[in-house]
Every structure is written in C-alpha cells, then in structure tokens.
Amino acid sequence: MYEITQRTQAPYRAVCYIVCTWSDGSRTSASGVVVGVNDVLTAMHAVYDTSRGGWAQQISISPAADTAPSLVQPLGVYTDWGRISTRTGNWDQDGDGLLTTAEAQWDLAVIGMQSRIGDVTGWVGSADTANSLSGLMVGYPSRGTGMMAEQVFATASTRYGVFEVQSILGPGASGGPLLQTQADGSIYAVGVLSAGSMAGKNSTYAGLYGSGTWDWFTQALVSNDDLLSGTASMQDDYAASVQTTARLSLGMAVAARLEQLGDVDWFWVELAAGVYRFEALGVSTGQGTLGDPVVALRATDGTPLAQDDDSGTGLNARLEYTVVQPGRYYVAVSAPASSPAGTTGTYQVQATLVTGALAQGTPGPDTATSSTRDDWFQAGAGTDRWVLHGVRADYAVAQVAGTQWATSDTVVGRDGRDTLLEVERLVFADRVLALDLGMNEPAGRASLLLGVALGPQALHNAALVGALVGYFDGGASLQQGAQLLVDSGVLAQLAGGADNASFVRLVYRNAVGEWPSAQTQAALAQYLDAGLFSQADMFRAVAELPVNQQHIDLVGLQARGLEYTV
Incomplete structure (x- = not known):
C-alpha cells in the first residue's frame, strides 16, 4: 500500500473522501468515486446502516482530498446530494451486521448530486467486467496517511458478482473503487470495496457485473440527470419510428437522453440536395453523459441509409452523407448494446450542411x-x-x-x-480501380470469367484484368466472352486439349479449387458429349455459380474494388 500524492491528477481527482453523519449523532468515513457528471459510486453500507438509524442524515464528499495530518480539500466539498440509488433495499439481509460474500455483491450505491461535480473532477468510466484482472484499489483507509492505493490481482467470482483480492486497504476505504486500465490507457471502475478481513488480509469488491447490477447502475446514472438544473424538463421520450415528434433544425443542437438499454431516439429533419454532417455528442466532448453514442440516417420511410459509431472526437459519432433526393429524413441516436463507456445518458444531436455544391x-x-x-x-x-x-x-x-x-x-x-x-x-x-463489380457489370464479368479460365490468382495480373475489362466495356456479355475463349482455342490450350473431359477438369479446378473426382468429371462431360450444353454454355453457367463467386471472393472485390492497368 502506498500514498497517492498527485491527488489532483486523473484518475485520482475523481476519488472521493466521504463523511456521513447519522441520526444518532455519530460520524463515519468512507470512500467513493465520481462516475458521471453528478454521480458518485460508493458502497451501500457507507450510507445506510440500520444500527445507526438507517440512512445517513448528512453526507459530505471531498474529491482528491488529503486527510492527514489535517483535512485538505483542493477541489472543494460537496454536500448537495439529492438522491441515493442502491442495488438492494438492505445490504444486511441476515441482520447480523456483517457482510457475507453473497451480501457484498449487492453492496452498491450511487449518490446523485444536485451540482455538476464531474465538471470539476472529471470522472472515470465504468465497466461490467466479469473476468479476473490486474487492477488498482484506491481509497481512504483510517490507518493510512491520506489517499492510499495498491496494485492487485482481482479474482472474479463465478458464483457471486464480486472480486476477491488477497490484500486490504482497511476500514474507511469502503466504497473506494477497483480501477482497471485498458490497453488504450482508458481507466474504468469495475467495482467498489465492500468487505475485508484485516486478519486474513483479503478484500471483497462488489462488482458491476453481478446479475442485474449493470442495468441497475446505468439506470441510476440516468435517473440522476433530473437533479441538475434544466434537465428535469428535457424531452427524452422520442419515438423510434417515423411517428416521432422530435425535430432537428440545421445548425441547431438538440439535447436529449437515452433512458434505458436499447433506447433509440428519432428526429425528423427536412433536407435539400447537398452534403450533410450528422453528429451525436456525449461524454467525449462534455456535451452529455452518454459515453458511446451512435448516429444513423434513415430515409423518408424509415429505411436505414448509413450509420456511424466512433468517427467523431473520442467515442462521439460523426456521419457525412450526400442527399440527392430532397425531402424528410430521420436522424436516429442510440448506443451499442454493450459498451464499457455506457449505454444510457444525455447527449446532443445536430445536423449541419457541409456543402450544397453537389x-x-x-x-x-x-x-x-x-x-x-x-x-x-x-x-x-x-x-x-x-x-x-x-x-x-x-x-x-x-x-x-x-x-x-x-x-x-x-x-x-x-x-x-x-x-x-x-x-x-x-x-x-x-492504374485504375474498377468499382463496377456486379455480376452483370463489366468488371464483374471480367472477374467471373478469369476465375473459371485461370483461377483467382489471375485477378492479380493487372494487365490481363485491364484487357478483359476493356473487352466487356464494349458491351460484350459473359456468354460472348466464353464463346470467344472457346472459338479462339485459348481454353483448349489451357486445358491441354479440346476434348470435353479436359475442358471439365479445367473449369472445375479453377472454379472449385480442386480436381473433380472421376465420377463427377464423367457426369459433367456427359452433358457436353450428349449436346445438352456447349462448352461456352457450361463455361458461362459455371462462372455464375456461387462456388466461383466465393472462390474469387466477389463480395470482397465489391467492397474494395479491382485494380488493373491499361
């Protein structure tokens, strides 16, 4: 265990020293962490204790404080709490005044503040991580000299929603966060200290991953929004359909919120021909509490046109789209079904004209x-x-x-x-990049023909691709291309003979990627011998088969284009 001296630096500036005054006149200290613009996460037993008369009567929260040798509060003290949301009605379910592992998993509380404490402290993200992890436990133990921390390994329980740690900060650190640093450097709270044993030197952290806990947690954050001035009247129940009454005006931001997991808000907007930018803004730019907004554009009938998740600043969404047909469109804001940054909260959405010069x-x-x-x-x-x-x-x-x-x-x-x-x-x-790769488009026909004649590797021969694309640009059909290869003797030369058996072996190997069995070869050659198909007919038919499309990766070509030289 060591002392954090750089308390006003992130993420430590979001860690809080909490003092509660109870109805019996007693005072206790605990720890917590800011997880939203007006949300402080702590342990439920830090603010509710039946042995002291139930709920704490007064709560003071001092972020980034130093407690020894005297109390120093560099970021101020906050006492304007307005609501406490808890995971359960009473953490002490067996009435013995002690926390069992089963009880610890419900030992969570979110204190809703009436001021924007997060604007001063910043806040750490939250995650419902259910795996064992290396993390940092932080808090204000009474035996320490201020804000204390220790790097630990936390084992996720497979039975209860808790992490077990073979170390302990001590009394007073209850409610302090277990922090996990992600590969990209971002830091998330995954649980808070619930219980521990000084004798056994072990701690139990209530995790955010317990059954139903994440849904409770995200709803608690959203429910606190109305404690802030101006947000109580915010319109937030927008329909996720063309019946929505919410309107966007170009250049004007609208504030709204996603209230629960899976919520989607639609806004209608009238657009002329031109290029537009649609943005959903949240935590990344301080324009809401929604951590990971997603923005989508829908047509007049609600059909999806385009969508973006993280192209804006941080995890904000930013989408540019060219509107050709003037009319009414719909901008939809949502969040990923699962995101460490959070799936509910407030945000701003806006539409702007990039250029009308199309x-x-x-x-x-x-x-x-x-x-x-x-x-x-x-x-x-x-x-x-x-x-x-x-x-x-x-x-x-x-x-x-x-x-x-x-x-x-x-x-x-x-x-x-x-x-x-x-x-x-x-x-x-x-070189040239061909984008017309539909089956009935010139570059698409060239790809299908080359796949059967020479195999997928032929698509890397830029000069050969260029010659065939030029041929099909002249209006030739795939059938005509196949007939040309047969009549010119090219296929016979590639097959090692003009006979039907040699032809079948060539096209089967190139289209499928392996030689045909003797039975398959004989059966296919019989169609040709009997005059049911000409070689050109069979070549075209094989070229259009799904197996050939898959072998040349036609779908992939359609997504990236086909290069050639002229």
Missing part, C-alpha cells in the same frame, strides 16, 4: 477530375470515371454504402477528400 454527371459516360477541394460528385448512367492526380498508393479508398465511395489523398493540397456516387472507375496515375 456536382452532377450526365445520363451518359462521364469523366471528371478531382481538385484541391473536397469534391462531391454524383455520376449518372454509363461507365463514369473519376480522375485523381497521384498513384494508387497515395490514397485511402473506402466504400461508404452501396454505390457511394470516398477517397482521401495523403498528399496535402492535391486532391483532398472526395465523395463519389455511381462512379464506376477511379483513375490513378499508375
């Missing part, structure tokens, strides 16, 4: 060129090309949704970030 293509093939601006281009019918000034390796390319793609130039001041709709080809200085 360049439109013609009904025929278009070729347009990127500029130093962040361009937005919607092509029309035909094979449309977007020309960039650098080589392929200089750009990040990502499919946003459907036919919407985004490019980002890593060279500053050249092509910027472009958003493209219905563009079939990205033309770089050294």
Whole structure:
C-alpha cells in the first residue's frame, strides 16, 4: 500500500473522501468515486446502516482530498446530494451486521448530486467486467496517511458478482473503487470495496457485473440527470419510428437522453440536395453523459441509409452523407448494446450542411477530375470515371454504402477528400480501380470469367484484368466472352486439349479449387458429349455459380474494388 500524492491528477481527482453523519449523532468515513457528471459510486453500507438509524442524515464528499495530518480539500466539498440509488433495499439481509460474500455483491450505491461535480473532477468510466484482472484499489483507509492505493490481482467470482483480492486497504476505504486500465490507457471502475478481513488480509469488491447490477447502475446514472438544473424538463421520450415528434433544425443542437438499454431516439429533419454532417455528442466532448453514442440516417420511410459509431472526437459519432433526393429524413441516436463507456445518458444531436455544391454527371459516360477541394460528385448512367492526380498508393479508398465511395489523398493540397456516387472507375496515375463489380457489370464479368479460365490468382495480373475489362466495356456479355475463349482455342490450350473431359477438369479446378473426382468429371462431360450444353454454355453457367463467386471472393472485390492497368 502506498500514498497517492498527485491527488489532483486523473484518475485520482475523481476519488472521493466521504463523511456521513447519522441520526444518532455519530460520524463515519468512507470512500467513493465520481462516475458521471453528478454521480458518485460508493458502497451501500457507507450510507445506510440500520444500527445507526438507517440512512445517513448528512453526507459530505471531498474529491482528491488529503486527510492527514489535517483535512485538505483542493477541489472543494460537496454536500448537495439529492438522491441515493442502491442495488438492494438492505445490504444486511441476515441482520447480523456483517457482510457475507453473497451480501457484498449487492453492496452498491450511487449518490446523485444536485451540482455538476464531474465538471470539476472529471470522472472515470465504468465497466461490467466479469473476468479476473490486474487492477488498482484506491481509497481512504483510517490507518493510512491520506489517499492510499495498491496494485492487485482481482479474482472474479463465478458464483457471486464480486472480486476477491488477497490484500486490504482497511476500514474507511469502503466504497473506494477497483480501477482497471485498458490497453488504450482508458481507466474504468469495475467495482467498489465492500468487505475485508484485516486478519486474513483479503478484500471483497462488489462488482458491476453481478446479475442485474449493470442495468441497475446505468439506470441510476440516468435517473440522476433530473437533479441538475434544466434537465428535469428535457424531452427524452422520442419515438423510434417515423411517428416521432422530435425535430432537428440545421445548425441547431438538440439535447436529449437515452433512458434505458436499447433506447433509440428519432428526429425528423427536412433536407435539400447537398452534403450533410450528422453528429451525436456525449461524454467525449462534455456535451452529455452518454459515453458511446451512435448516429444513423434513415430515409423518408424509415429505411436505414448509413450509420456511424466512433468517427467523431473520442467515442462521439460523426456521419457525412450526400442527399440527392430532397425531402424528410430521420436522424436516429442510440448506443451499442454493450459498451464499457455506457449505454444510457444525455447527449446532443445536430445536423449541419457541409456543402450544397453537389456536382452532377450526365445520363451518359462521364469523366471528371478531382481538385484541391473536397469534391462531391454524383455520376449518372454509363461507365463514369473519376480522375485523381497521384498513384494508387497515395490514397485511402473506402466504400461508404452501396454505390457511394470516398477517397482521401495523403498528399496535402492535391486532391483532398472526395465523395463519389455511381462512379464506376477511379483513375490513378499508375492504374485504375474498377468499382463496377456486379455480376452483370463489366468488371464483374471480367472477374467471373478469369476465375473459371485461370483461377483467382489471375485477378492479380493487372494487365490481363485491364484487357478483359476493356473487352466487356464494349458491351460484350459473359456468354460472348466464353464463346470467344472457346472459338479462339485459348481454353483448349489451357486445358491441354479440346476434348470435353479436359475442358471439365479445367473449369472445375479453377472454379472449385480442386480436381473433380472421376465420377463427377464423367457426369459433367456427359452433358457436353450428349449436346445438352456447349462448352461456352457450361463455361458461362459455371462462372455464375456461387462456388466461383466465393472462390474469387466477389463480395470482397465489391467492397474494395479491382485494380488493373491499361
């Protein structure tokens, strides 16, 4: 055990020294931790004791305090508590005044403050971790010289919602947090000190992972929101459907909250053609208590269009979307079903116009060129090309949704970030990226044909891919491409003979990835020998089979594009 001297630094500035005054005039000390803008987590027995008359009458909370040789309160003292939410009605269920392991799992309380203590202290995240872990126990034991801590290994019980630790801080540390540091450096409270034995030098921490505890905890945080000035009248029961009455106006933030796990709020907004940014803002930027907001855009009929989780600051959500058809849309705010940052709480949502300058293509093939601006281009019918000034390796390319793609130039001041709709080809200085990879589109046909003729490895031959894509750009069908390979003798050369058996062996191996059995080969060759199929017919049919699509990873190609050279 060692003393924390840098108490005003995170996360220690969120650890609190708690003094309770009881109806019998006695006073006790305990510990706690700030876990929300007005929420302090501690042990229930620190604020409720039947032997002292029930609930504490007065509670003073001093974050980052020093207690020896005298009380020092660098971040002030808070006495304006308004509500105490507890995991159970009475922690001492057997009435013996002692905490058993079974009782310890319910020994949790959240003190709701009427002031924003978290704005001063900051707060640690919370997590319902159910695994054993290395952590830091922190608190104010009476035998210590102030805020004390120790690095420990905490064993998660498989029977009760508690952590067992083979060490102890001592009386006065009750309610102090067990903190876990994640791989990314973020720190979460996973439990609070409930009981311990000085003789046995062991401690029991009430975990947030116990059965039903996490739901109670998150609801307790949400219920405290109305203690803060101005939030009691906040509209928060927004329907998750097109019947919602909540409206967004461009450039205006709306404050709301997710009240319980699984809650989703919809807001309607009228949008003209243009590019818009939709944001859901929470803890990461101090605009709410929701730790991990998710924002989504839905069409007039409620159909999902796009969604984002963590593209904003921290865990905030930030989505940009190009609206082509003017009308009413719906912005939906939710949270992941399970997130260490929390799934309920307050947030702000807003919609802003990024640019109304949406360049439109013609009904025929278009070729347009990127500029130093962040361009937005919607092509029309035909094979449309977007020309960039650098080589392929200089750009990040990502499919946003459907036919919407985004490019980002890593060279500053050249092509910027472009958003493209219905563009079939990205033309770089050294190669082309084909995006038209549907089964009936030119690059898609080229992929299917190459898969059967030469196998998936042929898709890495950029020159060969380019030649075939050019051929299908001319309007040829997959059947015509197959017939050309047969008539030119290319397939016979690849198969080692023009006979049907050799043909079957070639297309089966390339499409499936293994040689056919003798029985399968004979059966397929019989179709050809009997004149039921021509070689071109069978080639096309095999090319379109799901097994060939899977073998060449057509779905993956559709998500990343197919590179070729000309």
